[in-house]
Amino acid sequence: MCYGRRMKKLAIIGGGAAGLTAAIAAGKQFRESFGSDASEYAAITIYEAADRVGKSILVTGNGRCNFTNEHLDLWRYHNSDFVRCVYDALDARTYAPHVPDGPKKEEGFSPVTDFFEELGMDWWQEEDGRRFPLANKASVVVDVLRAAASVFGVKEACGCAVKSIEAPREEGKPYTLRMADGRFERADAVIIACGGRALESVDLSAFDGLRILELKPMLGPLRVTKDYIPIVRELDNIRVKCNVILMRQEDENTMGCIGSESGEILFRKYGVSGICVFNLSRIAEPGDELNVDFFDLGHHEWAADVIRNRARAAEKLLGRTPTCADVLRGFLLPRVVDAALKPIGLSPDDLCAPDDEEMISDLGTRLTFFSLKLAGIGDSNLCQVRRGGIDVACVSSKTLAVEGQAGLYAVGEALDVDGPCGGYNLHWAWSSGLLAGQCAAKKLIGSGEAHD
Ligand SMILES: Cc1cc2nc3c(=O)[nH]c(=O)nc-3n(C[C@H](O)[C@H](O)[C@H](O)COP(=O)(O)OP(=O)(O)OC[C@H]3O[C@@H](n4cnc5c(N)ncnc54)[C@H](O)[C@@H]3O)c2cc1C
Known part of the structure; x- marks a missing residue:
């Protein structure tokens, strides 16, 4: 049990693939530490510019959502060394090889597939290894994600476009999120999950060490x-x-x-x-x-x-x-x-x-x-991803925390990572969301004032 603990706030900017996954991973981590009272000690809010979360998932795979692939050739990712380290870090946390009785990684399975199975989503696989929800509808993916997020008390603040993130005035103080409509919110940790398309609309200039590379549309005609x-x-x-x-x-x-x-x-x-x-x-x-x-x-x-x-x-x-x-x-x-x-x-x-x-x-x-x-x-509107965004050199491949910024994380397409068609990009979004969500929650739990 925890006594005298100040409520910790985790803000997630963007309720797409990476943001929703990060919220669930963080919620699970809080639940593991605080039990069913977790929402009294930690609040997770997704700030989403659109009128609802998960809209960007609905259009994927022609409405069927090719959510991952059995055969991911990691070298095909842009910044593949970084991606490989992130996937290794997630594997190590998910399958806990150092814990003798911990879950074991079976041939062909991945933290992403396991994650969706845990949420109750059945899937099927095409001959080339691409995986889709069994119902063949992207809406099923959004449904299971939202249901799980709600179980962990994740708040969806829709119609909330974040305009800028300001660094804490001193160590241990919260970040400030300024909204497009003039309001502001405070948070102890922030996960940037706004994707590639909209990254330029979020002012990150408060963070000197955070390099933003030019965004270029890719994976299009x-x-x-x-x-x-x-x-x-x-x-x-x-x-x-x-x-x-x-x-x-x-x-x-x-x-x-x-x-x-x-x-x-x-x-x-x-x-x-x-x-x-x-x-x-x-x-x-x-x-x-x-x-x-x-x-x-x-x-x-x-x-x-x-x-x-x-x-x-x-x-x-x-x-x-x-x-x-x-x-x-x-x-x-x-x-x-x-x-x-x-x-x-x-x-x-x-x-x-x-x-x-x-x-x-x-x-x-x-x-x-x-x-x-x-x-x-041909037509940048038809491009599936943006290359560029947050330079991976500014981010830890073990936690996805921005170097030198305790409590600030970046995930999904906001980072300078992209892969070919076939489930690579969503696999990256889910995986990076899972890792950053867990790490952000652990950081907040660890920095609590008087726990246990
Ligand atoms: C047509 C299409 C089909 C695709 N099909 C596939 C596929 O089948 N398989 C695959 O692997 N990949 C596919 N992709 C790529 C994949 O969708 C992306 O790589 C993935 O969605 C990126 O996830 P993300 O969470 O990082 O960003 P996004 O999914 O873009 O989510 C970002 C979220 O942040 C919100 N947001 C943006 N700015 C702000 C702000 N300032 N404040 C608050 N919220 C904000 C957005 O509204 C959005 O909800 C497809 C892409 C497209 C466009």
Whole structure:
């Protein structure tokens, strides 16, 4: 039991994935220390600018919420060394390997999956390892998070946009949160969980050591340069399975491959979209070329073999010399064939005999190297994450506390961490929320005036 203890206040700025998780983790920690009276000794408030918490989760995974992935390749994160340390720190706290009877980490499970199972959420997994709630609805994720937060007495202060955080005037004094509507609140510990999009709207200039890096939209569609707009416009709304390779000028005569992805791309009036394009947008720069390989074979000579065989089959079927359209019918949509051939002066009606090596080689090359010059990100509103924000060098990878600021933490997309599509970004948001929530609560419990 605790006597004479001043009520400790934990403020969480933002009720998205990371903020809600941090609130639950802190609530659980307070419950473990103070039992069912925890709310008499510690108050947790989520300050949320929107009219309700969890809205940003609802749009994820096309409304299905790809909340994590069985196979997370940690090197694919931006600032992967930092991410690895944070995940190790969370594993160590969750599975307590130093405690002989502590929970054990089973193959394939993660603190994130365990956390959601504990909240009662069933999930299922696609072949590639992506995990979704069994109900296939992101709203289920928000429901279980809100229900758990309410069990731990977490207060949701919605419609409360935090404008600035002010440092304590002296050690042991509280932080001050100034709201956009002029009100202010005090808190003994603060977790910054406002995401990447809105980070610039929160004034953090009171903290000298906190470096904020420029925010850049990532994981979105790519725009092509003006010259290529007529080509993609013809293909608007068409989806194609292919391999895409991102090429960059190395010197006057050489283009080097800097990344590749296989999957489906979606042509748009202004450029290209789709998961594999989103992933390449993390490294693409204006002036790069996106090479679409419709065969996904990796070599134009293999593509020529496929075309020769198709030409033979078409000749046999039709009883005449086939055209390019005949050869490619059933493999690519006519609009794609048209758009691919036109810029190199060919027409779908041109003949393509099985022994016409020049035509077969031209087609093979063109359909393996359908190149588009990139102008940059297509539509920043469609980007799933922002790179930049709080520099991870200013934050402890063991606790997510801001260096030199006792009681100030940063989580989720507010930090300069991002990953590819496939559950990486939410996994980061939940994990960082869990770690910071636990650490912030422990710090407040530890700094209590007269406990036990
Ligand atoms: C369309 C879309 C689909 C996505 N799909 C997936 C997916 O399937 N899987 C995946 O892993 N990732 C996905 N992501 C990325 C993922 O949603 C984010 O990485 C994740 O939500 C970041 O969590 P966060 O809590 O850090 O920030 P956010 O989710 O952005 O939450 C921040 C919260 O803070 C609030 N806020 C902002 N400023 C203030 C302020 N000043 N005061 C108070 N509150 C404030 C916001 O209103 C918001 O509720 C998707 C993103 C988008 C846009």
